[in-house]
Amino acid sequence: MSPWKSHLLNAKLGPLCQLVIQLAGEASMLYWKAKPEDLQFKIWDCWAAIYEQADFTQNHSHYPADLSCVVYLEAQPGCAPIVFDNQTRYDPTPGSIVMFPGNLNHLVPKTEGKRTIIAINLHKAFSRLASYELEAVSGVKTLRASPSTQIGQKRFFLPMLRSLCL
Numbered sequence: 001m002s003p004w005k006s007h008l009l010n011a012k013l014g015p016l017c018q019l020v021i022q023l024a025g026e027a028s029m030l031y032w033k034a035k036p037e038d039l040q041f042k043i044w045d046c047w048a049a050i051y052e053q054a055d056f057t058q059n060h061s062h063y064p065a066d067l068s069c070v071v072y073l074e075a076q077p078g079c080a081p082i083v084f085d086n087q088t089r090y091d092p093t094p095g096s097i098v099m100f101p102g103n104l105n106h107l108v109p110k111t112e113g114k115r116t117i118i119a120i121n122l123h124k125a126f127s128r129l130a131s132y133e134l135e136a137v138s139g140v141k142t143l144r145a146s147p148s149t150q151i152g153q154k155r156f157f158l159p160m161l162r163s164l165c166l
Helices: 011-031 155-165
Strands: 039-051 057-060 067-075 082-084 088-090 097-101 106-108 115-126 131-137 140-146
Touching (some): 011 115
Antiparallel strands (some): 039 115, 057 106
């Protein structure tokens, strides 16, 4: 396995990292209804791994990452799938990218065929943040935003914002 911060050590990973950031932005518009100017992603971790015969990973998540993805560079016939929550499986194909919430548990059973991957963890980076207010509507708390307040990408706000925006 390569170092966790391989994206900072190898400039050749730059184009792949930019593609993954673009895909994360598209996913956030689709699933979180986020506007691209308000929410962006930063790569936090990026590493490569080669799974050979009998290699596996135990059930784990990538928390506190907001999104994680696996890029399959090589996936020989018979290589193990990635299994989410012990029920949903994806059988890899070379060149495919699988993106999922960072807190989703997953595992890779023992493999028969070789698979070479790059794994990437992403965190939300708020470029604009409104002042959020909690209000009670029919007994349910909702968030209402006013897009006037600029906070930028200050790291100490992110743990609180993750809990508000997931």
